[in-house]
Amino acid sequence: xxxxxxxxxxxxxxxxxxxxxxxxxxxxxxxxxxxxxxxxxxxxxxxxxxxxxxxxxxxxxxxxxxxxxxxxxxxxxxxxxxxxxxxxxxxxxxxxxxxxxxxxxxxxxxxxxxxxxxxxxxxxxxxxxxxxxxxxxxxxxxxxxxxxxxxxxxxxxxxxxxxxxxxxxxxxxxxxxxxxxxxxxxxxxxxxxxxxxxxxxxxxxxxxxxxxxxxxxxxxxxxxxxxxxxxxxxxxxxxxxxxxxxxxxxxxxxxxxxxxxxxxxxxxxxxxxxxxxxxxxxxxxxxxxxxxxxxxxxxxxxxxxxxxxxxxxxxxxxxxxxxxxxxxxxxxxxxxxxxxxxxxxxxxxxxxxxxxxxxxxxxxxxxxx
Amino acid sequence: xxxxxxxxxxxxxxxxxxxxxxxxxxxxxxxxxxxxxxxxxxxxxxxxxxxxxxxxxxxxxxxxxxxxxxxxxxxxxxxxxxxxxxxxxxxxxxxxxxxxxxxxxxxxxxxxxxxxxxxxxxxxxxxxxxxxxxxxxxxxxxxxxxxxxxxxxxxxxxxxxxxxxxxxxxxxxxxxxxxxxxxxxxxxxxxxxxxxxxxxxxxxxxxxxxxxxxxxxxxxx
Numbered sequence: 001x002x003x004x005x006x007x008x009x010x011x012x013x014x015x016x017x018x019x020x021x022x023x024x025x026x027x028x029x030x031x032x033x034x035x036x037x038x039x040x041x042x043x044x045x046x047x048x049x050x051x052x053x054x055x056x057x058x059x060x061x062x063x064x065x066x067x068x069x070x071x072x073x074x075x076x077x078x079x080x081x082x083x084x085x086x087x088x089x090x091x092x093x094x095x096x097x098x099x100x101x102x103x104x105x106x107x108x109x110x111x112x113x114x115x116x117x118x119x120x121x122x123x124x125x126x127x128x129x130x131x132x133x134x135x136x137x138x139x140x141x142x143x144x145x146x147x148x149x150x151x152x153x154x155x156x157x158x159x160x161x162x163x164x165x166x167x168x169x170x171x172x173x174x175x176x177x178x179x180x181x182x183x184x185x186x187x188x189x190x191x192x193x194x195x196x197x198x199x200x201x202x203x204x205x206x207x208x209x210x211x212x213x214x215x216x217x218x219x220x221x222x223x224x225x226x227x228x229x230x231x232x233x234x235x236x237x238x239x240x241x242x243x244x245x246x247x248x249x250x251x252x253x254x255x256x257x258x259x260x261x262x263x264x265x266x267x268x269x270x271x272x273x274x275x276x277x278x279x280x281x282x283x284x285x286x287x288x289x290x291x292x293x294x295x296x297x298x299x300x301x302x303x304x305x306x307x308x309x310x311x312x313x314x315x316x317x318x319x320x321x322x323x324x325x326x327x328x329x330x331x332x333x334x335x336x337x338x339x340x341x342x343x344x345x346x347x348x349x350x351x352x353x354x355x356x357x358x359x360x361x362x363x364x365x366x367x368x369x
Numbered sequence: 370x371x372x373x374x375x376x377x378x379x380x381x382x383x384x385x386x387x388x389x390x391x392x393x394x395x396x397x398x399x400x401x402x403x404x405x406x407x408x409x410x411x412x413x414x415x416x417x418x419x420x421x422x423x424x425x426x427x428x429x430x431x432x433x434x435x436x437x438x439x440x441x442x443x444x445x446x447x448x449x450x451x452x453x454x455x456x457x458x459x460x461x462x463x464x465x466x467x468x469x470x471x472x473x474x475x476x477x478x479x480x481x482x483x484x485x486x487x488x489x490x491x492x493x494x495x496x497x498x499x500x501x502x503x504x505x506x507x508x509x510x511x512x513x514x515x516x517x518x519x520x521x522x523x524x525x526x527x528x529x530x531x532x533x534x535x536x537x538x539x540x541x542x543x544x545x546x547x548x549x550x551x552x553x554x555x556x557x558x559x560x561x562x563x564x565x566x567x568x569x570x571x572x573x574x575x576x577x578x579x580x581x582x583x584x585x586x587x588x589x590x
Contacts, residue, residue, distance in 0.1 A: 119510060
């Protein structure tokens with residue numbers, strides 16, 4: 001793939017340290033209300049959003065459907081206007097702009113969509129050429145821009161194919177090439193992998209990751225899929241009911257998972273969900289002779305240390321692994337293990353203290369006889 | 370059949386083609402933009418003008434619900450203003466065009482509304498102006514539908530043109546009524562019907578081919 005042939009504005013400005021520090025996107029107390037009709041009350045889609053997207057990062061916004069994700073991402077390129085608050089893109093307040101000045105801003109922001117939104121009447125080449133035609137480039141300039149983009153997304157042999165002749169993954173690759181055509185500094189991804197199968201999702205995420213790394217392009221994506229955030233996002237914001245409930249580095253947010261919404265989103269992750277055979281027998285009260293069920297959270301380096309084995313050898317506590325796995329979040333190992341310990345209250349306290357001493361948080365889930 | 374009758378049939382065919390062609394062309398010239406406007410001028414759309422949209426919609430409905438033969442007679446003063454006369458083939462083109470404009474407009478409106486709104490949004494996100502969205506997205510994507518709409522319009526025009534004999538418009542329909550029916554010449558009637566059938570068939574299959582050519586939506590992988 002020919003990355004060198006594609007320059008972006010992100011690279012051009014990367015050397016200025018002051019601009020480097022400023023975020024690419026900044027939401028300041030942004031709210032959005034929709035009037036649902038003449039008689040009915042207003043619907044609050046977004047409520048007091050404060051959010052920053054660091055320059056050069058991949059930032060993910062995750063939330064259930066109806067949480068306000070789509071509205072949020074549309075505020076960044078002015079497809080929606082905030083009811084109050086400001087949205088700054090690369091230092092400019094775009095919420096104050098009129099439609100006409102927004103057009104030139106939008107040419108510096110690429111966007112990809114869940115349903116690709118390719119023109120059925122245009123070939124792959126002509127779809128990628130569309131934003132360049134809109135910007136008024138001549139045919140020769142368009143040709144020299146589109147050809148390397150087709151190569152970048154691995155579709156050089158499909159240049160004259162129509163969208164209906166392409167698979168879902170190929171369509172999204174055309175979508176990505178089209179979004180990159182005007183050499184944007186920011187790429188918005190609106191559930192770009194939600195209509196794709198897991199394998200295609202992985203290949204599209206790998207492409208986005210590569211684009212972020214090699215072109216230095218800032219990526220802001222919204223999704224309801226934990227998998228997407230886990231794989232490529234450096235930063236994450238969890239949105240629920242129109243509010244950001246947690247934000248920070250992906251690893252920190254997901255390993256601390258303090259907010260119930262974050263927990264709910266994580267429930268698909270191995271080790272978060274308790275197997276049925278356990279939940280059906282579990283009680284909240286400790287009883288004599290009962291085994292304590294605890295969840296041990298492994299973070300970073302600790303995920304590879306044999307802590308549970310040492311629990312047995314050093315404290316003489318019998319440990320039984322019930323469920324869980326070691327996974328990877330934002331490139332760092334992370335594990336959740338549900339284990340049962342044959343231990344009374346005293347021993348249990350000792351065991352948890354031992355784990356904590358070695359950097360492993362744990363929580364007591366219940367007791368099983 | 371005498372040579373005179375054959376000459377009449379050829380002349381009537383020519384008149385029908387002439388009326389259909391001019392009315393179709395001028396009708397499209399006004400009807401397509403009107404259709405685009407109707408499809409893009411409601412609240413929150415590209416050219417929001419809901420009041421104008423409603424008024425134009427009313428006029429379109431009124432014109433479409435007036436029986437064509439009544440429209441022909443009702444607008445005679447207007448016809449005289451445009452064509453300089455109220456009888457003859459040229460005069461007949463005026464009501465034919467007037468009936469065609471709203472007909473095309475509604476069909477074009479429908480095909481444009483069928484274009485996925487996600488495409489307009491994508492174009493807006495690229496920084497396209499409303500006009501660019503109309504030409505590069507809406508009209509381009511609606512081409513198969515518009516081709517089908519124009520085909521239907523021409524077929525209907527061939528039918529309508531049979532009625533303008535009432536104002537001396539001539540054409541195949543007029544010939545069929547005056548010779549085939551009033552002079553009781555069944556052979557003339559038969560020829561008129563056959564020519565009309567052939568004309569409609571030709572227009573329909575040409576239109577279908579065009580629509581298929583424009584339609585890239587269901588190509589096999």
